[in-house]
Amino acid sequence: MNKTHFLCLLLSATLFSCFKKEADLPRKTTGKINTISVIIDDQLWNGEIGDSIRNKFASPVIGLPEEEPLFTINQYPVKLLEGFATDSRAILVIKKDDDNKFEINKNQYASPQNVFHISGKTATEILQLLEEHTPEIIYRIEQGEIAESQRINRKKLLPIASIKKQxxxxxxxxSDFEQVAQKTNFVWLKKNSISGSSSLLLYQVxxxxxxxENVAVAILKMRDSIGKYIKGTEPNTYMISETGYTPYFFKSKLDNRLTYETRGTWQLQNDYMSGPFINYAIVDTANNRLLVLEGFCYSPSKEKRDVMHELEAIIHSVHLLKNNTFTPHKNKIHGTRMED
Known part of the structure; x- marks a missing residue:
C-alpha cells in the first residue's frame, strides 16, 4: 500500500469516527422557559384527565399581580410522540394501558430532559397516579427550568469581583445587568428593557x-426599610410592600442554608408603579448575618412570570464563601431612581 492510499484510509477512518461520535450524542432540547409538552390523546385531554392536568400545571403562579400559568402547556396526541414533540425539556406522557404505571426517564429523546410516563387501565386510575405524583413532577420541572436559565446566564456573565469581596x-x-447603586452592605443591579426593568438587590443585616416568633413581619419591615432607597422619579416616592395583598412566606434552603422566602408585590409610595418581588433571606449564623437577595421587576405591559423566573435562577446560583467578616452599615444607602 502506497503512502497516498494509506493517508486516504486514515482520513476516512477519522471522519467516520467523528461522524459516529456526533451521531451517538443526544439531541439538544429546545423550547421556551416554563413550557411543557403533554402527550395525550384528544379524548382524554378534553375530559376529566385534561381538566386535572390544566388545574395542576397551569395553576396561577403565586406572588404575581395578575394570573399567569405555572407552565405553558403544549398538547399533542400520542401518535405524535416523535420529532419536535420530543424536543422539550419536560414531557408528560399520559395514556390508557394494561398496567398502572408512573415512570421518569431522563434524557429519553434529547438532553437535558425529563419524560414523565403515567398510564392506567381506567381514567380513575390515571387520575389517582396524577394526583399522587404531581408534586414530584412539578418540582423536577422547576429544577430543570432553573438549570436551563442558569445555563443561558453563564454564556456571558457580569464581572462581580467587588460583590464577591463585599x-x-x-x-x-x-452581563446585561449593571450596577446602579452600592454601599457598605448593599448593592442594586438592574436590567432595562423596552417593556420595563428587572432588578436584583443584595444586602446584609x-x-x-x-x-x-414573627419572622414574616420582621422580613417585610426589613425590606421596607431598604425600599426607602429605591426611589421613583417623583419627589417622596419610594418602594414599599403592597399592603393590599398578603405576601406568601415559606421556609426553604439556598446553598444548603436555612432561608426565609417571601413572595409578594411592591408599589411605589405616592406613585402608581408596582410589580412582583421575591425575597430570600439566608440565615448565615457563622457570620451573625442575614444575607438577603431580592428580585423585583417593573413590566406593566408584559407578562412577568419568565422575568421573575430569570431573577430566581440568578438568586439560586448563589454560593457563600467562608471567612466572611460582616460589619453592619452605618451609612445611608443612596439608590438611583426607578424609571417609567
Missing part, C-alpha cells in the same frame, strides 16, 4: 433583625 459570595449574574 459579601463573600459567588453569584452568576448575566444583623441576624438579630428577625425574631423566630
Amino acid at each position: 459579601f463573600r459570595l459567588i453569584i452568576q449574574v448575566p 444583623p441576624l438579630q433583625t428577625i425574631r423566630e
Whole structure:
C-alpha cells in the first residue's frame, strides 16, 4: 500500500469516527422557559384527565399581580410522540394501558430532559397516579427550568469581583445587568428593557433583625426599610410592600442554608408603579448575618412570570464563601431612581 492510499484510509477512518461520535450524542432540547409538552390523546385531554392536568400545571403562579400559568402547556396526541414533540425539556406522557404505571426517564429523546410516563387501565386510575405524583413532577420541572436559565446566564456573565469581596459570595449574574447603586452592605443591579426593568438587590443585616416568633413581619419591615432607597422619579416616592395583598412566606434552603422566602408585590409610595418581588433571606449564623437577595421587576405591559423566573435562577446560583467578616452599615444607602 502506497503512502497516498494509506493517508486516504486514515482520513476516512477519522471522519467516520467523528461522524459516529456526533451521531451517538443526544439531541439538544429546545423550547421556551416554563413550557411543557403533554402527550395525550384528544379524548382524554378534553375530559376529566385534561381538566386535572390544566388545574395542576397551569395553576396561577403565586406572588404575581395578575394570573399567569405555572407552565405553558403544549398538547399533542400520542401518535405524535416523535420529532419536535420530543424536543422539550419536560414531557408528560399520559395514556390508557394494561398496567398502572408512573415512570421518569431522563434524557429519553434529547438532553437535558425529563419524560414523565403515567398510564392506567381506567381514567380513575390515571387520575389517582396524577394526583399522587404531581408534586414530584412539578418540582423536577422547576429544577430543570432553573438549570436551563442558569445555563443561558453563564454564556456571558457580569464581572462581580467587588460583590464577591463585599459579601463573600459567588453569584452568576448575566452581563446585561449593571450596577446602579452600592454601599457598605448593599448593592442594586438592574436590567432595562423596552417593556420595563428587572432588578436584583443584595444586602446584609444583623441576624438579630428577625425574631423566630414573627419572622414574616420582621422580613417585610426589613425590606421596607431598604425600599426607602429605591426611589421613583417623583419627589417622596419610594418602594414599599403592597399592603393590599398578603405576601406568601415559606421556609426553604439556598446553598444548603436555612432561608426565609417571601413572595409578594411592591408599589411605589405616592406613585402608581408596582410589580412582583421575591425575597430570600439566608440565615448565615457563622457570620451573625442575614444575607438577603431580592428580585423585583417593573413590566406593566408584559407578562412577568419568565422575568421573575430569570431573577430566581440568578438568586439560586448563589454560593457563600467562608471567612466572611460582616460589619453592619452605618451609612445611608443612596439608590438611583426607578424609571417609567
